[in-house]
Amino acid sequence: MTDFAARRTMMVDTQVRPSDVTKFPIIDAMLKVAREDFVPAAQREAAYLGENLNLGDGRVLLEPRTLAKMLDGLAIANDELVLDIGSALGYSSAVIAHMAEAVVAVEEDEHMSKEAQETLSAADIDNVIVHHGLLADGAPQHGPYDVVIIEGGVESVPDAIIDQLKVGGRIACLFMSGALGEVRLGYKNDSGVSWRMAFNAGAPVLKGFAREKAFQL
Structure with missing residues (x-):
């Protein structure tokens, strides 16, 4: 029988x-969060x-290092409301739930x-x-949010x-x-969002988060 608790400790000690x-x-x-419970059964x-x-x-479910470093940069406090976009089977939201006051997890795949x-x-x-709806729409009815995290490429x-x-x-x-990606952390002020580069990572671009193609004759 697989010792998932030992694997969880090893993940933290060798990746995080x-x-x-x-x-x-x-x-x-x-x-604390059993990652194996939040993946398809065949991939435990x-x-x-x-x-x-x-x-x-x-x-995709983001690799542990990427999620951990995103959360590190966001520094979520225990009185904050977090919007988790592309939460899939709920792993990221489960992790964030231990840090935040509440999480709204947006997932457009009904299953x-x-x-x-x-x-x-x-x-x-x-x-x-758990809010079932288009990822690109978020969940405005539960906001506004202190923190937003997007679980995939944009x-x-x-x-x-x-x-x-x-x-x-x-x-x-x-x-x-293209194939290269970088995580950026943004801070919202009165005139918009100011971004800074945090670290390199990669993931497929989520539906609704691709750049609109410029029209060419």
């Missing part, structure tokens, strides 16, 4: 801590690999959103709302998402340019 992620709330959450054995896990249809709700409930995580961020972030709030996105 060496990436300069040392904040206790992040380490604690990643040690691969849950703790240090790479993006393919969920099909151009979707994944239903399964996420069931798995979160089974794990007794009761401060996550080329541009829709205005609808930026509008749901409070002034003074933070956002983390993995901007892709």
Whole structure:
């Protein structure tokens, strides 16, 4: 029988801590949340690999290092409301739920959103709302948000998402340019979002987050 708890500890010790992620709330959450429960059943054995896990249809579960470093940069406080876009089967939302006051998880795949709700409930995580809807629309009815995190690649961020972030709030996105990508952290002020580059990573661009192609004659 696979010892997933041991794999979870190894994930933190070999993928998260060496990436300069040392904040206790992040380490604690990643040690507590059973990642293997939030992946397709056929991929439980691969849950703790240090790479993006393919969920099909151009979707992935971000590798542990990428998620941990995004959370490190966002520095979520326990009184904050977080919008988690592209939450898939709910792993990222489960981790964030241990740090934030509440999480709104947006997932447009009906099967994944239903399964996420069931798995979160089974794990007794009761401060996550799973919202079934288009990723690019976010969930304005539950906002505005202190923090936004997007679980996949983007080329541009829709205005609808930026509008749901409070002034003074933070956002983390993995901007892709071809095969190369970089996570940027954004801080919203009165005139928009100011971005800074944080680290390199990669993931497929999510539906609704591709840059509009310029019209050419």
